Amino acid sequence: MTDDVQIVNRRLDASGNEALIGMARMGADAFGYTAELRIDRGLAQLLRLRVSQLNNCTYCLNLHYEAAREAGIPRAKIDTLTAWWETELHSEAEQAALRYAEALTRAADTDRGAAFQRFHDALAAHFSTEEMLEIVAVVVNMNVWTRIKLAEGAMPCPAD
Helix, strand or coil: CCCCEEEEECCCCHHHCHHHHHHHHHHHHHHCCCCCCCCCHHHHHHHHHHHHHHCCCHHHHHHHHHHHHHCCCCHHHHHCHHHHHHCCCCCHHHHHHHHHHHHHHCHHHCCHHHCHHHHHHHHHCCCCHHHHHHHHHHHHHHHHHHHHHHHHCEEEEECC
């Protein structure tokens, strides 16, 4: 977190459940923003940030906007990520990965007309199986963390 922000848990403390926090930490170690991955670091960070946006996790937004800047992602890509499809800033591979991340995060919105297979096929056109599995893991890991932080009520507040 930045120096002028502190995080206050207003509801729960997930560290009170060793299995829950252990599962989440294992995912963060393997697929979090400091993990070594096959996929491009910038792409992984865009996926983390997009999942944070979709899930309205203010803790994760605060963390991953900063991590995106530190990863060297161009400001325009970061600033317009909430409407990435309305830009020409992303490669076809990035677009496929962002669509896939959105579909996986919003799985309940998938219906017959928006069958998940088409998102998989578009991703497969740009990434190897190993890379696709890393994309799945990054998205799943972020969904775990956003849910934990929402349950905790982890809210950025001005530092004292």
